[in-house]
Amino acid sequence: MSRIAAHASAGLADLSGRLGQAGLLALVGLAFLFITGFAGADVLHNAAHDARHAFAFPCH
Amino acid sequence: MRRALIAALVAAVVGCAVVTAAQQAVVVPLILKAETFEDAAPKAEPQAHSHAPGTPADHHHDADAWSPADGIERIAFTALANLGVSLGFALLLVAGFTLAGREVDGQKGLLWGAAGFACFTLAPTLGLPPELPGSVAAAVGPRQVWWFGTALATGVGLALIVFGRHVALKILGVAAIVIPHVVGAPHPPAGEAGGVPPELAAQFAVLSLAVAALFWGVLGWVSGTVWRKAS
Numbered sequence: 218m219s220r221i222a223a224h225a226s227a228g229l230a231d232l233s234g235r236l237g238q239a240g241l242l243a244l245v246g247l248a249f250l251f252i253t254g255f256a257g258a259d260v261l262h263n264a265a266h267d268a269r270h271a272f273a274f275p276c277h
Numbered sequence: 278m279r280r281a282l283i284a285a286l287v288a289a290v291v292g293c294a295v296v297t298a299a300q301q302a303v304v305v306p307l308i309l310k311a312e313t314f315e316d317a318a319p320k321a322e323p324q325a326h327s328h329a330p331g332t333p334a335d336h337h338h339d340a341d342a343w344s345p346a347d348g349i350e351r352i353a354f355t356a357l358a359n360l361g362v363s364l365g366f367a368l369l370l371v372a373g374f375t376l377a378g379r380e381v382d383g384q385k386g387l388l389w390g391a392a393g394f395a396c397f398t399l400a401p402t403l404g405l406p407p408e409l410p411g412s413v414a415a416a417v418g419p420r421q422v423w424w425f426g427t428a429l430a431t432g433v434g435l436a437l438i439v440f441g442r443h444v445a446l447k448i449l450g451v452a453a454i455v456i457p458h459v460v461g462a463p464h465p466p467a468g469e470a471g472g473v474p475p476e477l478a479a480q481f482a483v484l485s486l487a488v489a490a491l492f493w494g495v496l497g498w499v500s501g502t503v504w505r506k507a508s
Contacts, residue, residue, distance in 0.1 A: 231378075238278055239376035242285070246368030253361030255421055263344030265358035266410075267351065270308050271300045271485055272362055273398060273407035275420035 280507035281371040288370070288500035289363040296363065296492040297356045304488055305355070307481045308410060314472045315411030363496065366393060370500050377440065386501015387494060392435050394493035398486065400431040400454070404462025407485040409478055412471040415463035427457040 253265050254274045262269070262277070269276040345354040370389055374381045381389065401424045408414055430453045437450030 235375055235378055238281065239372040242281055242368050242372035242375060246285075246365045246372060249361050249365030249368065251365075253358045253365065255425075257417075259342035260344075263342060264354040265361070266344070267300070267305050267308055267355040268358035268362060270408065270410065271296075271304045271355075272489065273402050273405070273485055275405060275414070275417050275424055276408060276410075277417055 280504060281375055283507050284374075284500045284503040285364065285367040285371045287503045288496050289360065289367040291499045292367065292492055292496040293356065293360040293363040295495045296488060297352075297359050299488045299491055300355070300359070301352060303484045304481065305352075307477060307484065311409035311411050311473050311477060311481070314474070314477075317472070363492075366397065366493075367496055367500055369393070370496065371504065373436075374500075374504055380505075381501045382505040383498050383502040386497040386499070386504065388497070389501065390493040390495075390497015392432075392439075393497060394490055395435065396428045396431040398489040398493065400457070401427050402482075402486065403458060406478075407482045409473045409481050411473045412478060413465045413469045415465050419463040423457065423460075423462045427462075430454065430457050 252261065254269055254272065256262070266276065345351040370386075370393060373389060373392075379385075404427065405414075405420055405424060414420060434450040434453030437446045437453065441447050441450060
């Protein structure tokens with residue numbers, strides 16, 4: 218019984234570890250996407266203009 | 278974590294190189310051509326990019342704002358932006374690998390890339406087709422919200438279909454994918470047309486989808502391969 222409990226808690230710890238890592242990776246990824254693809258500042262828009270159009274992001 | 282970062286970095290660099298070359302070969306020439314029509318159109322408002330008359334514009338581009346000079350500078354900044362986009366998408370891919378907790382190799386990575394293409398290219402462009410400069414569209418803010426909501430819903434939906442153990446979860450996944458299209462993307466008022474020839478717009482739409490498919494294939498395959506090797 219205790220072995221099952223230990224197994225389950227190890228599984229849970231594994232899942233929460235994976236969730237934390239994946240969340241962090243996704244957050245940094247979304248930050249990159251936002252700055253290059255979506256941020257409204259003119260300078261960012263102009264620099265990334267052709268890339269935004271080519272990736273079919275809503276541009277202007 | 279280390280292998281996730283290595284896989285994302287390598288995939289982003291390779292993906293950026295491939296997509297930059299493909300864009301410059303077939304997509305950017307169409308953007309430059311569209312800009313000649315945009316520039317030829319009567320100037321209704323003093324902007325670097327004209328929002329066609331009557332189009333709601335919730336942000337205005339300052340014509341005096343810095344922009345890269347045509348030629349090598351413009352290509353360099355497009356490549357830099359591509360690197361940012363590639364890093365963003367590659368990090369989302371390895372976040373998916375991490376969360377799924379299953380073994381990934383080059384072949385599986387290719388499937389993950391196909392899913393990325395479905396979420397971030399195919400699903401959003403069903404409602405908001407790739408746009409050339411000078412084409413008419415609804416305000417950019419609501420379009421960005423719909424774009425992002427559709428990508429998210431499609432990702433969640435695909436994950437439920439692929440990883441959901443119960444049939445109800447798979448049905449929920451299908452619903453998540455369909456709902457954004459039932460809601461519908463923001464569109465400009467009916468009857469408004471931009472100054473870009475429809476032939477050019479159609480060519481641009483198809484070619485940019487093809488380049489995006491190539492990009493996602495490379496990104497998925499490389500990230501899966503490196504993920505496997507770095508384990």
